[in-house]
Amino acid sequence: MSENRKLIKIATAGSVDDGKSTLIGRLLYDTKSLTTDKIEAIERSSKQRGYDYLDFSLATDGLVAEREQGITIDVAHIYFNTAKTNFIVADTPGHVEYTRNMVTGASTSQVAIILIDARKGVIEQTYRHFFIANLLRISHVVVAINKMDLVNYDEEVYLKIKADFDELVAKSDFSEDQITFIPVSALKGENIARQSEEMPWYVGNTLLDHLEVLEPADLEPSSVARFPVQYVIRPKTEAWHDFRGFSGMLYGGNLKVGDEVTLLPSLNTSKIKSIHYFDQEIQEAAPGSSIAITLETEVDLSRGDMLVKSGELPSSEKQISATICQVNNKALTVGKKYILQHGVNRVLAKVDQIESRIHTDFTGAEDAHSLKLNDIGRVHFRLSKPIHFDSYKSNKSNGSFILIDEAEYDTVSVGFIE
Amino acid sequence: MSNLLIPNPKEAESIHIIREVAAQFERPVLLFSGGKDSITLVRLAQKAFYPAKIPFPLLHVDTGHNFPETIEFRDKLVEELGLELIVRNVQDSIDQGKVREERGRYSSRNSLQTTTLLDAIEEFKFDACIGGARRDEEKARAKERVFSVRDDFGQWDEKNQRPELFDMLNGKIHVGQNVRCFPISNWTELDVWEYIKTENIEIPSIYFAHEREVFFRDGMIWTANEHVYREAHEEVELRMVRFRTVGDMTCTAAVLSEAVSLDDVVGEIRESTISERGARIDDKRSEAAMETRKKVGYF
Numbered sequence: 228m229s230e231n232r233k234l235i236k237i238a239t240a241g242s243v244d245d246g247k248s249t250l251i252g253r254l255l256y257d258t259k260s261l262t263t264d265k266i267e268a269i270e271r272s273s274k275q276r277g278y279d280y281l282d283f284s285l286a287t288d289g290l291v292a293e294r295e296q297g298i299t300i301d302v303a304h305i306y307f308n309t310a311k312t313n314f315i316v317a318d319t320p321g322h323v324e325y326t327r328n329m330v331t332g333a334s335t336s337q338v339a340i341i342l343i344d345a346r347k348g349v350i351e352q353t354y355r356h357f358f359i360a361n362l363l364r365i366s367h368v369v370v371a372i373n374k375m376d377l378v379n380y381d382e383e384v385y386l387k388i389k390a391d392f393d394e395l396v397a398k399s400d401f402s403e404d405q406i407t408f409i410p411v412s413a414l415k416g417e418n419i420a421r422q423s424e425e426m427p428w429y430v431g432n433t434l435l436d437h438l439e440v441l442e443p444a445d446l447e448p449s450s451v452a453r454f455p456v457q458y459v460i461r462p463k464t465e466a467w468h469d470f471r472g473f474s475g476m477l478y479g480g481n482l483k484v485g486d487e488v489t490l491l492p493s494l495n496t497s498k499i500k501s502i503h504y505f506d507q508e509i510q511e512a513a514p515g516s517s518i519a520i521t522l523e524t525e526v527d528l529s530r531g532d533m534l535v536k537s538g539e540l541p542s543s544e545k546q547i548s549a550t551i552c553q554v555n556n557k558a559l560t561v562g563k564k565y566i567l568q569h570g571v572n573r574v575l576a577k578v579d580q581i582e583s584r585i586h587t588d589f590t591g592a593e594d595a596h597s598l599k600l601n602d603i604g605r606v607h608f609r610l611s612k613p614i615h616f617d618s619y620k621s622n623k624s625n626g627s628f629i630l631i632d633e634a635e636y637d638t639v640s641v642g643f644i645e
Numbered sequence: 646m647s648n649l650l651i652p653n654p655k656e657a658e659s660i661h662i663i664r665e666v667a668a669q670f671e672r673p674v675l676l677f678s679g680g681k682d683s684i685t686l687v688r689l690a691q692k693a694f695y696p697a698k699i700p701f702p703l704l705h706v707d708t709g710h711n712f713p714e715t716i717e718f719r720d721k722l723v724e725e726l727g728l729e730l731i732v733r734n735v736q737d738s739i740d741q742g743k744v745r746e747e748r749g750r751y752s753s754r755n756s757l758q759t760t761t762l763l764d765a766i767e768e769f770k771f772d773a774c775i776g777g778a779r780r781d782e783e784k785a786r787a788k789e790r791v792f793s794v795r796d797d798f799g800q801w802d803e804k805n806q807r808p809e810l811f812d813m814l815n816g817k818i819h820v821g822q823n824v825r826c827f828p829i830s831n832w833t834e835l836d837v838w839e840y841i842k843t844e845n846i847e848i849p850s851i852y853f854a855h856e857r858e859v860f861f862r863d864g865m866i867w868t869a870n871e872h873v874y875r876e877a878h879e880e881v882e883l884r885m886v887r888f889r890t891v892g893d894m895t896c897t898a899a900v901l902s903e904a905v906s907l908d909d910v911v912g913e914i915r916e917s918t919i920s921e922r923g924a925r926i927d928d929k930r931s932e933a934a935m936e937t938r939k940k941v942g943y944f
């Protein structure tokens with residue numbers, strides 16, 4: 228599919244009016260991803276509102292409430308492609324109270340574009356956006372210094388903002404080569420898809436060129452293979468009488484036929500007999516594959532269990548510590564019980580202790596008794612059964628979980644295991 | 646035996662989602678319209694459970710105004726794959742007095758489907774409905790979740806959606822609630838066509854250029870037959886057309902086309918300057934049309 232175009236997933240972050248929607252609209256327009264009927268709709272709406280320019284933000288601001296208030300209030304996914312690359316952009320809103328949305332958008336992204344209004348420079352919001360990119364260990368950050376047209380395309384302004392941002396980078400886990408600065412005007416299209424003649428002093432790539440040279444493999448560091456069992460396939464037909472396929476998505480590393488594997492929680496061992504992808508039998512699967520595996524021996528393995536290579540066992544614990552981001556109005560408090568979903572596995576969890584609320588501006592932490600919507604904190608949990616995890620740092624999918632409210636079933640928190 | 650599988654990330658994600666539906670719900674159903682998106686879903690579901698059969702039935706909410714080619718195709722597919730098909734008719738909802746047939750120039754049974762669908766969900770106690778909606782189809786869809794919880798009235802509350810983090814899907818619901826599941830949320834129209842081409846998936850003939858009696862209204866091409874309201878001055882012409890989206894005849898516009906093969910179609914889509922939903926007459930009614938329909942339980 229997609230003629231082997233690579234897939235790059237991007238989250239945008241910026242304060243209200245920094246120009247996120249305009250930037251995305253501009254990317255769509257410049258890659259010819261906006262169709263005539265959409266462009267006409269934008270022209271119509273822009274005119275109705277009395278603008279003398281095309282308001283590209285109208286291409287992405289979807290919900291009626293947003294159009295009325297002129298703001299983005301939820302994560303929207305936008306798609307476009309170039310000849311070489313498919314892009315998915317999560318447009319996340321920038322209000323103070325909307326940490327939740329950026330965490331959500333960033334959780335499925337490899338790249339973050341942080342917007343800064345050139346007139347305002349690095350502000351408190353910028354700290355928060357970068358903090359979240361750091362917490363989620365986004366692989367690559369583009370700092371787009373926008374509205375350069377409003378500061379006469381002045382290099383000094385750009386250099387000052389870059390220097391301020393570099394101070395933040397020093398406080399983070401990012402290395403310098405993971406951060407790229409680009410001066411742009413989203414409205415005018417300067418350095419978006421077209422090299423700006425207004426800023427001859429900038430010699431780097433345009434935003435689009437930069438996004439195109441990124442390689443997904445470099446953006447997803449490999450670790451060890453983790454195969455959580457999602458669904459057991461038992462055809463019970465004559466042709467497939469004894470077939471028991473353990474299906475799921477493979478994370479972190481390759482698995483191949485003949486690999487010695489250990490099953491969790493039983494700690495039984497076996498060997499991979501075959502790997503199935505639809506009607507094909509394959510020798511080896513790379514991370515991200517949705518496959519079915521059969522084993523040499525009859526074993527007890529069901530949904531929520533995990534298959535790993537022997538000698539590469541994850542941690543198995545009933546007590547865990549994690550950084551929590553609260554994504555629901557209901558506060559997290561000590562003693563509260565939740566359903567903890569780790570991948571496709573669910574256990575019960577009880578909050579043992581809230582250690583601290585973390586300041587999202589790199590200034591440390593404070594004592595806390597509860598975590599409210601958009602709070603980030605360190606929490607200790609006790610679980611009904613052990614889970615088999617890695618640290619978030621070493622394996623994102625096996626190091627993260629969500630908490631589900633026991634009564635309402637809402638998703639209330641996301642956790643990153645240490 | 647091939648060697649190393651390098652996954653197609655969008656396909657792998659969709660299979661993952663379909664398996665989650667089968668694992669998390671008691672009574673899932675796949676909403677099948679006979680269109681290319683639901684045909685793609687069927688292929689993905691085959692891949693998710695092979696060598697077992699797809700472990701849930703298909704539901705077709707039939708407006709009675711479908712293209713005959715679509716119905717023929719549907720029955721053949723179901724037969725070949727040994728699937729269970731449930732059909733519920735909008736005509737029955739009309740006969741039972743639950744909905745009223747629209748009249749006049751833009752009349753369509755498209756929005757009447759909602760009632761028939763909700764009744765079927767209740768009748769069979771379905772707790773998950775798998776649909777082929779994509780986020781790139783329409784602005785309001787761009788914010789739809791992969792698992793979208795609906796209340797007893799099928800309503801969608803866009804301000805109160807569960808955040809979806811990483812690829813963890815939370816399908817826990819209370820009695821009376823159900824979930825709309827969208828495995829190809831992240832696909833674009835071009836992705837679907839390219840997939841149909843590489844996988845060599847069969848699709849109904851109306852997706853390819855053919856001669857048809859049509860008439861022109863509001864810059865769109867409408868099918869001319871007894872189900873579609875037409876005024877005396879709207880003249881019928883014979884044209885080479887094809888459909889980009891296949892729904893009810895009353896709300897699906899054709900495009901002029903010479904594309905007779907999948908290669909041609911993919912080429913046309915790549916070059917095309919009118920979006921797919923631009924060919925949906927129901928969306929033109931107002932800019933906020935889709936969102937309004939979704940709030941009252943439309944798929």
Ligand SMILES: Nc1nc2c(ncn2[C@@H]2O[C@H](COP(=O)(O)OP(=O)(O)O)[C@@H](O)[C@H]2O)c(=O)[nH]1
Nearest residue numbers: 243244245246247248249284373374412413414
């Ligand atoms: N002059 C100028 N205005 C811009 C630029 N980018 C965005 N804007 C304007 O800033 C306002 C807010 O933009 P919008 O994209 O809605 O910001 P968002 O809230 O981050 O999505 C709009 O009036 C845009 O036209 C830019 O590069 N230059």
Ligand SMILES: [Mg+2]
Nearest residue numbers: 247248298299
């Ligand atoms: Mg916006």
